[in-house]
Amino acid sequence: MGKSDKQTADASTSLRSMFSGRRGALLLALLFTEFGGAVQSIAYSSVLPIAAEDLHGAGLYGATLAAGSFTQILVLAIGSAPFARLRPITLLGTATVLFVVGSVVAVAAVSMSMILIGTVVRGIAGGMLAGFGLSILGGLFGDKERTRVYGLFAMMWLLPSMVGPAINAVVTLAWGWRAALAWPALLVIAGRMLIGKNIDLVPWKNSTAxxxxxxxxxxxxxxxxxxxxxxxxxxxxxxxxxxxxxxxxxxxxxxxxxxxxxxxxxxxxxxxxxxxxxxxxxxxxxxxxxxxxxxxxxxxxxxxxxxxxxxxxxxxxxxxxxxxxxxxxxxxxxxxxxxxxxxxxxxxxxxxxxxxxxxxxxxxxxxxxxxxxxxxxxxxxxxxxxxxxxxxxxxxxxxxxxxxxxxxxxxxxxxxxxxxxxxxxxxxxxxxxxxxxxxxxxxxxxxxxxxxxxxxxxxAAGEPVDxxxxxxxxxxxx
Missing domain, CATH: 1.20.1250.20 (MFS general substrate transporter like domains)
Incomplete structure (x- = not known):
């Protein structure tokens, strides 16, 4: 690669280039949503033991802890075929509604079984959108840019991991475990609303899933x-x-x-x-x-x-x-x-x-x-x-x-x-x-x-070459 080619490649992967225009606004919305998801994940694992004790639900603690992951794996294992013909805004809206329902059920829970149900619903929503953000990145960013973008997403977990537990402890002591579950969900919802503003940029086509x-x-x-x-x-x-x-x-x-x-x-x-x-x-x-x-x-x-x-x-x-x-x-x-x-x-x-x-x-x-x-x-x-x-x-x-x-x-x-x-x-x-x-x-x-x-x-030896x-x-x- 010549010097001019290298300079062009570096310019295409610069932060200024990636965050410019409406595409940059959409990337910021995705990063903010990832940040909100990280905050919520840490809050959930931090306060779930307190919620289980308050609701006398120790017997369902393990099932509740694993329910979201199991449900998300199930949705992802089924694949994108059920969602392949949906428009991006429809898929985003449907998953967000499910996320809100699951969050409300968990926050308003009067028994541990309600938190379990809310977690399952949120797991379905998470599985629906787990590949959605990656699809946006695949459609809007070139091969060289995408590696840099994925690195930015890792940064969204650093601050929540370092200060999240302390913040959740303060919120829980001041307003209770329900507040600690509720406020991170608001970040996720706000992020998805910002994504929806520029979702029309995604070069979406019916999938061959x-x-x-x-x-x-x-x-x-x-x-x-x-x-x-x-x-x-x-x-x-x-x-x-x-x-x-x-x-x-x-x-x-x-x-x-x-x-x-x-x-x-x-x-x-x-x-x-x-x-x-x-x-x-x-x-x-x-x-x-x-x-x-x-x-x-x-x-x-x-x-x-x-x-x-x-x-x-x-x-x-x-x-x-x-x-x-x-x-x-x-x-x-x-x-x-x-x-x-x-x-x-x-x-x-x-x-x-x-x-x-x-x-x-x-x-x-x-x-x-x-x-x-x-x-x-x-x-x-x-x-x-x-x-x-x-x-x-x-x-x-x-x-x-x-x-x-x-x-x-x-x-x-x-x-x-x-x-x-x-x-x-x-x-x-x-x-x-x-x-x-x-x-x-x-x-x-x-x-x-x-x-x-x-x-x-x-x-392997003897097999046709791709x-x-x-x-x-x-x-x-x-």
Missing amino acids: ARPSLTWVAVLLGGLVLATVATLPKGATGIALLVVGCVLATVASVRILQIQVGSERARLGKVVLLFLLCLCYFGGAGIVSLAAITGLGYGIVAGTVVVGAGLLTWSLTGFKPELADRWIPKPQVTGLVLVTVALIAAVATQTFLTGTTALVVLIGSWFLAGAGMGISYPRFSASAMDELPPERVLPVATAVAFSETAGTAIAGFVGGGTYSVLRSLGYAATTALSWGFLLLAAFGAGSVVLYRWLWTGQP TSGVHRRAADDD
Whole structure:
């Protein structure tokens, strides 16, 4: 690339260019809505225990906590076919109405079952729109711009993660848990109203979405249910349920992605890599605080610092992806390697490292994992949308959203589920945590080994070569 070409590319990905005009206003609205969603997610997890105690609903606490994710996964697994013929404003309006209904039911709840119902309704709304924002990005921003835009979305989680719990604590003490649930929902609603003002900019066409495979959706949900109940029985039965559940959920997720993406090998490979990346990182994120508090014997401050280290580096590296392009030859695979190395280092903190050294290594490892996510996550997400015809944008965007959601859900069982099952069998916390990190690292190592095949879509020996433009471009990128 010549100097003038490079200057042109840099100008197209500058913040001034991306935030200019009505397109920039729409991007700001999407970012504000993501910020509101982050605030609400953190508020919900923070005050749900208080609501459960107030409503005497401890028996439904676990089901309520998982209901939103399960419902969203179900909607995304079904795919974009039910929504493919809706106009953007219709889809946005319908999902927003459902979101409002779910939020009102939860805030006005007089029993825990009402919060459960509200959470389910909000999960349906979230699943309907999970691929919608990605579709907007795919339709309005070029291939080079999209990676930078995805990095901006990661920034929207940084501030809520750092100050959200404190704000929610103040609101809850002053006005109660209902207010803490209500005020973030207002941010989301305002953001969606701003999106609606410029939604006509989206180059929308009727989608060629594939029909969903309800069989594989059932297998996915069955696997998640098996993994959920794995802690109930004792002995080998619990381990078997966890393993079978995770395997079924993983196989079903990949099969659903194949149906949603279609026959383009390279594009499917990028979505699968995103699935594996999210599985590794979020699985570790789910137990890294536990490793500091329970495994190493430090307090809540240490656990918060470990989690915050990953969020900080993810946000900073994702905000300036061009720096990674400048200094790292293959940033995609480098990010996978960093997350895998971080998980292996976390194992060391629970096995042979002790005291302050172990805590420093644990914080450093998750600092590294966050950098890996900041480098890889925007590229896998954005590149899956490269060179898409308008009628394919929504199905592929839905697949990207599903890969992240399903990977995150399965991650909780591979990391946290392993910890819970082994603890129920009497193993020490450090041993249980070590196995959780080790299994996640195995997924990471597998993704690194399979990287070239998945990223380029290179066929195995004896298979016909894909001659599509997308395949050639992916191979050139590698």
